[in-house]
Amino acid sequence: MPAHSKELPIDMLFPLNEAAIISKTDLNEVITFVNNEFCRVSGYTEEELLGNTHVMLNSHFHPNEFFYVMQTAISSGASWHGEICNRAKTGQLYWLNTSIFSIINKNTGQVSGYIGISFDITEKKRLELEVQSQRIQYDSVIESTDGFWHLDNDGHFIDVSERYCQLSGYSENDLLTSMISDLEAEDHKGDLMYQLSTLNESATSKVFESMHQRKDGTHWFVEILISYNVNHDNFYVFLRDISKRKLNEREQAALQQQLNHLQKLESIGRLTAGIAHDFNNILASILGYNELNKMNAEDMPDGEFRTDFLHNSAQVEIAGSRAADLIKKMLAYCRQEEEHKSNTRLDLSDVLNKILIMLHEIIPATITIESHLIDNVYITMDETDFYQIIVNLFVNARDALNNAKGTIELSIYLVDFPSHICSACHEKISGKFVEIKISDSGEGISDSKLSRIFEPFFTTKEVGEGTGLGLSVVSGIIHKMDGHILVDSELGKGTTFKLLFP
Numbered sequence: 239m240p241a242h243s244k245e246l247p248i249d250m251l252f253p254l255n256e257a258a259i260i261s262k263t264d265l266n267e268v269i270t271f272v273n274n275e276f277c278r279v280s281g282y283t284e285e286e287l288l289g290n291t292h293v294m295l296n297s298h299f300h301p302n303e304f305f306y307v308m309q310t311a312i313s314s315g316a317s318w319h320g321e322i323c324n325r326a327k328t329g330q331l332y333w334l335n336t337s338i339f340s341i342i343n344k345n346t347g348q349v350s351g352y353i354g355i356s357f358d359i360t361e362k363k364r365l366e367l368e369v370q371s372q373r374i375q376y377d378s379v380i381e382s383t384d385g386f387w388h389l390d391n392d393g394h395f396i397d398v399s400e401r402y403c404q405l406s407g408y409s410e411n412d413l414l415t416s417m418i419s420d421l422e423a424e425d426h427k428g429d430l431m432y433q434l435s436t437l438n439e440s441a442t443s444k445v446f447e448s449m450h451q452r453k454d455g456t457h458w459f460v461e462i463l464i465s466y467n468v469n470h471d472n473f474y475v476f477l478r479d480i481s482k483r484k485l486n487e488r489e490q491a492a493l494q495q496q497l498n499h500l501q502k503l504e505s506i507g508r509l510t511a512g513i514a515h516d517f518n519n520i521l522a523s524i525l526g527y528n529e530l531n532k533m534n535a536e537d538m539p540d541g542e543f544r545t546d547f548l549h550n551s552a553q554v555e556i557a558g559s560r561a562a563d564l565i566k567k568m569l570a571y572c573r574q575e576e577e578h579k580s581n582t583r584l585d586l587s588d589v590l591n592k593i594l595i596m597l598h599e600i601i602p603a604t605i606t607i608e609s610h611l612i613d614n615v616y617i618t619m620d621e622t623d624f625y626q627i628i629v630n631l632f633v634n635a636r637d638a639l640n641n642a643k644g645t646i647e648l649s650i651y652l653v654d655f656p657s658h659i660c661s662a663c664h665e666k667i668s669g670k671f672v673e674i675k676i677s678d679s680g681e682g683i684s685d686s687k688l689s690r691i692f693e694p695f696f697t698t699k700e701v702g703e704g705t706g707l708g709l710s711v712v713s714g715i716i717h718k719m720d721g722h723i724l725v726d727s728e729l730g731k732g733t734t735f736k737l738l739f740p
């Protein structure tokens with residue numbers, strides 16, 4: 239002890255003995271004195287403790303170096319202060335804030351033993367550890383998520399995690415001065431603020447999905463867990479990047495849709511082929527008997543009866559020829575006439591010019607046809623098929639103009655698409671194509687109908703005016719040639735069909 243220290247007045251020893259845990263050991267650290275507090279806290283009796291060393295209280299919480307440092311200090315005559323974790327007789331751990339002083343022999347000046355004075359800090363330590371473990375848990379939760387925000391009750395940032403900065407491309411400073419809606423993709427602005435507004439004392443958390451926008455403008459899907467911190471009236475927000483999962487889900491849904499579509503087309507094709515085949519036989523027999531009747535009627539004597547008979551049989555013939563046309567379309571759709579096809583090299587501008595001349599027969603003069611054809615572009619296919627697809631599209635364009643004034647434009651392009659989706663088969667397409675574009679300034683097609691126009695028998699025309707097979711035939715022919723179709727339409731403005739030939 240320093241020389242100028244005052245001696246402790248005797249009347250202060252009693253309260254010190256009551257409040258502190260006191261022990262004394264000899265040079266070999268054998269316990270020679272313990273007070274009541276020592277016995278109470280350690281759970282051992284005075285008899286059990288005296289003659290033993292402090293090793294009996296070792297909790298093994300501290301490494302050996304801890305005791306080595308302590309012993310080096312006190313054996314040299316210095317005092318030691320620190321926090322020690324001991325084990326009580328019951329096995330329970332307790333923490334002490336301890337000071338150990340060396341007892342110096344006045345005569346020899348040598349260390350003759352040690353006095354330990356401690357205070358029980360178990361409760362303080364427990365709270366500290368609890369806070370620390372909560373902090374570790376909190377940090378590990380934050381690190382395991384793809385983003386963490388701490389928001390005030392108005393939805394302003396208090397804190398953001400580094401990981402969210404990395405994933406979003408924003409700096410921490412960018413984020414702390416942003417509005418949450420700046421981070422949400424266009425169609426999702428306000429998602430989070432709305433969800434925050436639904437939380438309160440009785441509903442404190444919520445999980446939902448949203449789409450966010452990175453600093454570079456690209457989008458990513460996030461799953462968001464918000465937790466309302468009732469005590470502080472603010473929010474913890476945990477985000478998870480679910481873009482991969484979403485992409486897989488979307489791809490799977492698109493594939494499934496394509497598969498369903500193919501299966502539907504296949505069964506409609508089979509049904510149509512069956513009906514067309516049987517109906518063709520029935521029609522042959524109807525027309526055959528009608529022909530017989532007509533021949534008989536021609537032999538009848540002149541008169542009202544003969545005239546009626548011949549008129550009726552002519553009507554049967556007209557209806558019969560319409561039915562035969564329909565069967566032809568149905569068979570074309572099912573590609574039953576494969577054997578009659580022969581692929582030739584077609585000079586596109588040449589063939590299209592020929593078709594344009596023929597089209598004047600079926601397109602009224604109120605409609606202007608504009609053509610922008612380029613020479614020396616060739617494709618190889620059946621010429622009749624080619625006529626059929628172009629005429630089908632022109633007839634549709636004419637019908638969309640509904641006898642009003644308007645324009646139909648026909649053009650040829652050589653194109654190179656980075657990536658597109660075929661409007662009919664929904665496959666991804668990219669690469670070089672010969673494009674034939676047919677645009678009209680007609681009524682256009684609504685979004686809900688646009689998704690159905692390639693379905694066989696889908697028509698918006700009056701009964702008897704359209705079979706709904708035109709575009710199915712066009713699509714069938716083009717896809718058989720590994721080509722594709724793109725459609726773009728706006729109600730009231732017009733429609734553009736692009737036929738892509740590889």
Ligand SMILES: Nc1ncnc2c1ncn2[C@@H]1O[C@H](COP(=O)(O)OP(=O)(O)OP(=O)(O)O)[C@@H](O)[C@H]1O
Nearest residue numbers: 634635638691697698699704705706707708709733
């Ligand atoms: N250029 C166009 N403008 C507006 N709507 C169109 C156009 N082309 C096609 N459609 C729509 O698509 C539907 C299907 O066309 P599709 O050619 O397959 O059958 P259709 O013309 O109704 O009958 P069909 O061609 O068998 O006589 C049409 O009924 C129409 O509603």
Ligand SMILES: [Mg+2]
Nearest residue numbers: 630634708709
């Ligand atoms: Mg049509």
